[in-house]
Amino acid sequence: MNLITTTADLAAACDRLAAADYVTVDTEFMRETTFWPKLCLIQMAGPDEAVIVDPVAGGDALDLTPFFALMGNANVIKVFHAARQDIEIVFHLGGLVPHPVFDTQVAAMVCGFGDSISYDQLVQRITGDKIDKSHRFTDWARRPLSEHQLAYALADVTHLREVYAYLDRALAEQGRSEWVQEEMATLTSPDTYRLEPELAWTRLKMRVRQPRDLAVLRAIAAWREREAQSRDVPRGRVLKDDALYEIAAQKPKDEAALARLRTIPRGFERSKSGRDILATVATAADSPKETWPEPPKARQAPEGANAASELLKVLLKQVAEANGVAAKVIATSDDLERIAAGDDDEVAALSGWRRELFGEQALALKEGRLALTFDGRKVVTLESDEPYALAPKSQRRPRRRRAKKGSNTEAAAGESGTGAETVD
Structure with missing residues (x-):
């Protein structure tokens, strides 16, 4: 095993x-107690070799610049499975987004392997090999790592070569192929990985709706983001989301008011963080109205929209099954x-390859130019240049329903001597 330190x-x-056309890449990291992921291993494989890079064992003596240069080499395709967190690590440590990228999880969804298929399931379905997942919850920061742990880590990129080729x-x-390339545009955008504190509030659930409350929420969410990043701790270790919502709604003006909030830890109001929060709330609450964010507009669904949905x-579901593409994608x-x-x-399903595959049919269904029906056990579509329309009720053929034996209707018919069927 080629272990690099x-x-x-x-x-x-x-x-x-x-020198290869592609390199498969995976990382092992720890993040339970930190804001930024702690990189513990890098696994890479080309067509002819596979290596493990150990930045923990290498310590300060290991400079990752050659790895970042490879990630930025436009002549080499970087192959990941579920790439987002791996790319986030490269972006944070190296200041770049790998390009070009091929994500086998996205490609698998496009090729009909279901929604968000796991790596071990994909390997088994394509290669027939079963990956030992007994080291899935390994503490990758602890040294030394055993041969079994290293072999497990390396398998994440060696099997990936066959998966990628398939x-x-x-x-x-x-x-x-172009469908997957479209998906990679978002995955490789630097905006996907920038964690600007001023935008932290947009990732929260909008439990406050008034513009002034939103101004406070924006300010304290930005404060929490900066604190979490500078202290390298998870956001929840600074303040829970529920605390942000309550502070924004109540806007405490002093330590006593802050202490009365049920979501605030005991003693927090007397800490430096508590004083920072009070100052942040005061500044945001007194800011000019024109600087307050607009509350998100609630969409009012027109009558019939729920049924149309x-x-x-x-x-x-019919389009996904007919074309072998995961509905989720x-x-x-x-x-x-x-x-x-x-x-x-800006509806994603109405642009690019999605519009061609599904979006046009969706609009046709809504406009009455496409109908759904059954053919045996399958749902199929019927298309028309003109909108389908129901005949006026007065012109519809009546549906005859035979009265149930022993029912009141049958008894009444017998009494009248007509024996007539009921019609609705």
Whole structure:
């Protein structure tokens, strides 16, 4: 096993891997007690070799610059499975987003392997190999690591070579390579990984709705973000989300008022953080009205939108099954609700390959130019250039319903001597 703990060995390995068309990449990290992920291992594999980089054992003597240079090499495809957290680590430590990137989890969804399939399941379905997951909850920061732990870590990139080759070929055969490339645009955008404190409030649930309350929420969420980043602790270790909502709603003006809040830890009001919060609240509450954020507009669904949304769910399932694509990657529940309500601006399901696959049919269904019906046991679609329309009720053929034996209707018919069937 090629275990790297020096900068020279890392540089040599990265030079060799840079000559390949692709490199599979995975990381092991710890984050339970920190804001920033603590990088513990880097695993990489090209077509002909696989290496493990140990930044913990290497310590300050190991400079990761060669690794970051490889991640930024536009001539080498970086292959990950569920890449977001791995890319976040590279962005935080190296200041760059790997490019180009191929995420096998996204590709698997496009190729019909279901929603968010796990790595071990994907490996087993494609290669037939079963990965030993007994070290899934390893403390990767502890040294020394056993041979079994290192072998487990390395398997995350060696099997990934076969998975990548299979999915890349399948996408090309199905004409869907560009679909995955579209998905990689968001995954490789630096904006995805920037954690600007001033935007921290936008990631919270909007439990306060008044503009002044939102101004306070924005300010204290930014304070918490800066505190968590500078102290390298999880946000919840600074203040829980519920505390932010209560502070924004109550806007305490002194220590006594802050102490009365049920979500504030005992003694917090007397700490430096407590004083900082009070000052932040005061500044935000007294800020000019024109600087307050606008509350998010509540979408009022028009009459019939809920039923339309349910129909769109059926259509989505039909399209996903017919095309072998995971429904989750085609459209979200929010997409369906917005289409049903006529709020079509910037709906992901109505752009790019999603519009071609599903979006156009969704609009046609809503406009009455497409209908859903059963063919045997499957839901199928019927299309028309003109909207489907029901005949006026007076022109519909009556549906005959035979009276149940022994019912009051049958008894009444017998008494009248007509024996007539009821019609509705």
